[in-house]
Amino acid sequence: MFQGTRQIFLQVLVLAVSVLEICLTGCQSNGLVVASVNDYSHKYGPGCPMPPCLPNSIANGDGFIKAMTAPGSGWVLKERDVDSQVDDMDFVDAYNMDSINFDQPNTAISYFTGHGTCGPYGATPAQACTSTTQCTNPVPGTTMPGSCKYGPGDNSQCVYLSDRFLFTDSYGDRFGGQVDYSGGRVHWGESQNSGAWAGAGTDGGTNLVVLDISCGVLPTFWLQQLRPAMAGIHLLATIMPVTGDTANVSDRGSAFGGSWAQYPSGSVTQAWLTTMNSIPGSGINGGGCNFVAAFDSTSPRALHKLNEDWNDLKNDGWDAQGTGAYFVRWLCNWAFSQTDQTAFELP
Amino acid sequence: MDIRAVTLLVASLSLVGCASVDVAPAPRQGTIPATSGGASGYQHGGRGSLFVLGEHVKRVSEYGYLKEVGDEGALAIKASNGSAFCIPNANVSSLESGPYGGSPEDHDRFVRDYFIRIGVPTEQIGRVRTMTLLEVSGRSDEATKPKPEIKAYYSVLQRAVYGISVPDSFAWARVNNAGRVVEEAVYWPALSGEVVSGARRLSEALSDPTRRSELVSRVPRGIGDGEVAIRHASAWVDSRFEAFPSFDVIVRSQPVRADVGSTYEKLDRSNDRASPSGTIIVRHFDADGVEFLLPQERRNIGQEGTQRKGDASE
Numbered sequence: 001m002f003q004g005t006r007q008i009f010l011q012v013l014v015l016a017v018s019v020l021e022i023c024l025t026g027c028q029s030n031g032l033v034v035a036s037v038n039d040y041s042h043k044y045g046p047g048c049p050m051p052p053c054l055p056n057s058i059a060n061g062d063g064f065i066k067a068m069t070a071p072g073s074g075w076v077l078k079e080r081d082v083d084s085q086v087d088d089m090d091f092v093d094a095y096n097m098d099s100i101n102f103d104q105p106n107t108a109i110s111y112f113t114g115h116g117t118c119g120p121y122g123a124t125p126a127q128a129c130t131s132t133t134q135c136t137n138p139v140p141g142t143t144m145p146g147s148c149k150y151g152p153g154d155n156s157q158c159v160y161l162s163d164r165f166l167f168t169d170s171y172g173d174r175f176g177g178q179v180d181y182s183g184g185r186v187h188w189g190e191s192q193n194s195g196a197w198a199g200a201g202t203d204g205g206t207n208l209v210v211l212d213i214s215c216g217v218l219p220t221f222w223l224q225q226l227r228p229a230m231a232g233i234h235l236l237a238t239i240m241p242v243t244g245d246t247a248n249v250s251d252r253g254s255a256f257g258g259s260w261a262q263y264p265s266g267s268v269t270q271a272w273l274t275t276m277n278s279i280p281g282s283g284i285n286g287g288g289c290n291f292v293a294a295f296d297s298t299s300p301r302a303l304h305k306l307n308e309d310w311n312d313l314k315n316d317g318w319d320a321q322g323t324g325a326y327f328v329r330w331l332c333n334w335a336f337s338q339t340d341q342t343a344f345e346l347p
Numbered sequence: 348m349d350i351r352a353v354t355l356l357v358a359s360l361s362l363v364g365c366a367s368v369d370v371a372p373a374p375r376q377g378t379i380p381a382t383s384g385g386a387s388g389y390q391h392g393g394r395g396s397l398f399v400l401g402e403h404v405k406r407v408s409e410y411g412y413l414k415e416v417g418d419e420g421a422l423a424i425k426a427s428n429g430s431a432f433c434i435p436n437a438n439v440s441s442l443e444s445g446p447y448g449g450s451p452e453d454h455d456r457f458v459r460d461y462f463i464r465i466g467v468p469t470e471q472i473g474r475v476r477t478m479t480l481l482e483v484s485g486r487s488d489e490a491t492k493p494k495p496e497i498k499a500y501y502s503v504l505q506r507a508v509y510g511i512s513v514p515d516s517f518a519w520a521r522v523n524n525a526g527r528v529v530e531e532a533v534y535w536p537a538l539s540g541e542v543v544s545g546a547r548r549l550s551e552a553l554s555d556p557t558r559r560s561e562l563v564s565r566v567p568r569g570i571g572d573g574e575v576a577i578r579h580a581s582a583w584v585d586s587r588f589e590a591f592p593s594f595d596v597i598v599r600s601q602p603v604r605a606d607v608g609s610t611y612e613k614l615d616r617s618n619d620r621a622s623p624s625g626t627i628i629v630r631h632f633d634a635d636g637v638e639f640l641l642p643q644e645r646r647n648i649g650q651e652g653t654q655r656k657g658d659a660s661e
Contacts, residue, residue, distance in 0.1 A: 040623065044623065049630075049638075051598065051599065051600040051601055051625075052600045052601055052623055052625075053600060054600055054626060054628065055628060055644070056628065056644055058646075058647055059643060059644050059645065059646040059647065062646050062647055062648045063583060063643065063646055065648060066583075066646070066648060067583060070409075070410040070411055071410075072409065072410070073410060080648075115600075115623035115626060116623070116626075117623055118625075167623045213626075214623070214625075214626045220492060223487060227487060244627075245599075245625060245626060245627050246626055246627065247626070247627040247628065247629065248600065248626045248627065248628050249629075250581075250641070250643040250644045250646060251581045251582075251583055251643050254581070254583035254643070254646075255582075255583060258425075258432075258582075258583050259432070259434065260410075261409075261410035261411060261412055261423075262410075262412055262414075262421065262423035262432045262434055263414070263416070263420070263421040263423055263432075263434040265421070265436050265437060266420075266421070266434040266435065266436065266437055267435075267437035267438075267442075268437075270434075270437075270442075270530070273480065274501070274530065274532075276478060277478060277501055277503050277517065277519040277532065278517050278519070278532055278534070278582060279581075280514035280515060280629070281514060281629075282476075282478070282503075285597065285627035289481075295487070299484060299486075302484070303484070307437050307438050308437060309436070309437035309438075312437070323487050324486060324487055324488070325484070325485070325486055325487065326484060326485065326486075326487055327482065327483075327484040328482065328483050328484070329480065329481070329482045329498075330479075330480070330481045330482075330495070331478050331479070331480050331481075331501070332478065332479050332481065333476070333478055334477065334478075334479065335451035335452075335477035335479060335500070336451075336479040336481065336497055337450060337451060343481055343494075343495040344495070347492075
């Protein structure tokens with residue numbers, strides 16, 4: 001009898017190990033979705049090279065693709081859309097919208113390179129301040145809270161909370177080509193592994209969203225502006241100008257993807273942040289920071305995401321299960337020596 | 348099936364994907380000579396580097412890079428152009444140590460001296476720019492904002508030849524409080540005499556304010572008065588190395604008109620106030636005012652081999 005029990009136990013053990021192995025190799029996402037927009041002439045005026053053309057977006061997105069899909073890489077390009085192929089529905093959480101494009105299942109990295117917006121934010125002329133407690137008069141299009149923003153070469157001034165947008169320019173746009181990812185209609189990363197806690201179902205699945213745009217997030221509103229879009233992604237990487245604006249460069253994507261090719265056991269977060277060191281002018285005109293945020297249900301889980309390597313990033317077993325805790329990391333293009341709370345604002 | 352069989356099964360599954368590769372030699376570390384009148388370059392490598400690979404170092408060639416990979420990190424040199432990157436493991440303990448020195452200036456000085464010692468040409472080092480790594484964490488429902496903490500500095504050497512900037516070259520490092528380099532990267536190619544002398548001529552020609560402003564005025568939405576630079580193929584370009592004297596003009600790419608949302612379904616009230624902001628672009632002009640693109644800006648892999656929109660749902 002014991003012999004029979006032992007055999008059953010071993011068979012169950014073998015099955016469990018096999019399932020575990022299959023999950024470790026099978027519960028992985030290796031897809032890439034890249035959306036690059038140079039041409040905004042349909043809605044905003046003359047075509048390239050006249051403003052508001054972004055002549056480097058496609059080169060930038062393609063640089064990322066090229067770096068990530070070297071022979072034998074294991075990454076799979078699921079979607080490469082450019083210019084008018086990119087529409088606002090690709091990003092919005094609804095049936096047959098983001099789940100068949102930017103946030104489709106089995107995607108590891110979703111990369112958008114195009115226009116964002118830096119306003120509305122502060123007043124013109126500026127509301128001078130010495131403390132955030134003075135910032136109580138939101139400008140049109142913004143709401144409280146305010147912040148007494150402080151940056152390099154800048155006089156401190158009041159700024160206020162506003163939603164963040166990315167912009168598309170396509171005949172297929174249904175939302176004016178404006179994707180408000182702070183407003184609750186965008187959810188990225190929801191999957192069977194994350195669960196449906198974000199109220200977005202489980203039909204998504206990307207693990208890293210890269211927003212290579214103007215003012216993807218603004219100081220000091222990272223929680224309010226980014227948390228609504230979190231539905232299971234491991235990381236969100238973007239750019240946070242402080243006294244300047246993002247530069248539309250051709251090599252941020254290749255520098256980021258190149259870091260994977262250089263060393264897959266390196267940190268994904270550091271790979272994004274340090275692109276700043278290797279591209280002309282840091283990729284930001286004026287003062288600003290490359291930015292990565294990780295949210296999850298607990299602090300240790302959020303920290304794990306912030307420190308993921310490229311193999312961890314593929315692992316859907318680490319999809320976020322909530323937004324109760326966060327870790328944020330910046331690399332900023334100037335020297336901080338502050339040890340108090342004045343990194344970005346005067347409290 | 349017994350325990351040995353289970354062990355064998357696990358071991359065999361775990362070994363999937365492991366392979367060994369024949370490895371070509373890395374480019375020789377040291378000075379890269381230039382043609383007469385040019386600017387020599389520097390090829391980075393492991394010799395003299397304070398980056399620690401750790402134990403069990405092996406050489407591999409993959410994804411276009413020649414690598415030395417140890418227990419703690421890797422040195423990867425791009426086979427096509429020699430750009431070099433030292434990257435630590437994502438969770439290596441050396442990343443947790445604070446920054447070197449008592450100030451950003453201490454860090455900059457250390458990194459500058461370090462790169463000079465291992466071969467970066469002193470006379471080509473322009474400004475040293477500090478980057479600061481900050482981190483913050485907390486509960487999302489906390490009312491008070493936690494204080495960002497300085498985790499590290501990066502010092503970036505900006506290259507200049509005869510005072511003319513070379514913004515596509517770089518040498519940067521992050522040093523921890525033990526004086527150990529935990530990340531670094533170098534791309535410092537040689538520049539030909541033709542390119543350097545061309546840049547010097549362009550700089551001299553544009554010292555005439557009339558000619559300079561005439562050239563700037565040809566560029567719509569130009570900001571500032573432009574800068575003469577030596578531009579070259581970036582560290583991520585595989586094709587033949589190219590370099591150019593350039594008059595770089597910064598342009599703000601702001602919409603000419605903002606009729607956003609006028610004919611489209613409204614997403615919410617914020618539609619009425621959102622419009623793209625003026626992302627910055629650098630445009631390049633030669634001595635005759637003719638615009639040109641850098642190799643990395645000409646990149647376009649086209650549609651071949653990619654899926655069309657919607658096909659992914661199959």
